[in-house]
Amino acid sequence: MDSRKHRRTADNRNGYEIVKELTSELMRIKEKIAYLVDNHFGAWFEKRKEVERELSDSQDMFCVCGRLATGIHEMNCQRFRNKVNSETVKRLVHLLPKA
Numbered sequence: 001m002d003s004r005k006h007r008r009t010a011d012n013r014n015g016y017e018i019v020k021e022l023t024s025e026l027m028r029i030k031e032k033i034a035y036l037v038d039n040h041f042g043a044w045f046e047k048r049k050e051v052e053r054e055l056s057d058s059q060d061m062f063c064v065c066g067r068l069a070t071g072i073h074e075m076n077c078q079r080f081r082n083k084v085n086s087e088t089v090k091r092l093v094h095l096l097p098k099a
């Protein structure tokens with residue numbers, strides 16, 4: 001019932017805390033990918049291919065990074081790959097161990 005305290009916490013969030021949060025989110029995704037690759041490689045591989053195709057089809061001219069979205073570019077683009085990875089993790093969340 002202490003909503004004032006919650007609001008104060010939110011207001012006090014500074015850049016450092018936000019970056020820290022984003023970084024730990026990134027690490028969590030990496031851990032999840034590692035778990036999926038180790039334990040459900042087939043599912044990870046198939047789903048990732050599916051997501052990659054889907055996201056690639058959904059970008060018409062430009063990639064998430066702003067460059068021209070050619071097939072070769074997407075294969076090498078870290079931002080595109082990150083997007084594919086995190087979307088794949090999201091779709092395979094049922095295979096992850098319960099926290």
Ligand SMILES: [Zn+2]
Nearest residue numbers: 063065077080
């Ligand atoms: Zn790109």
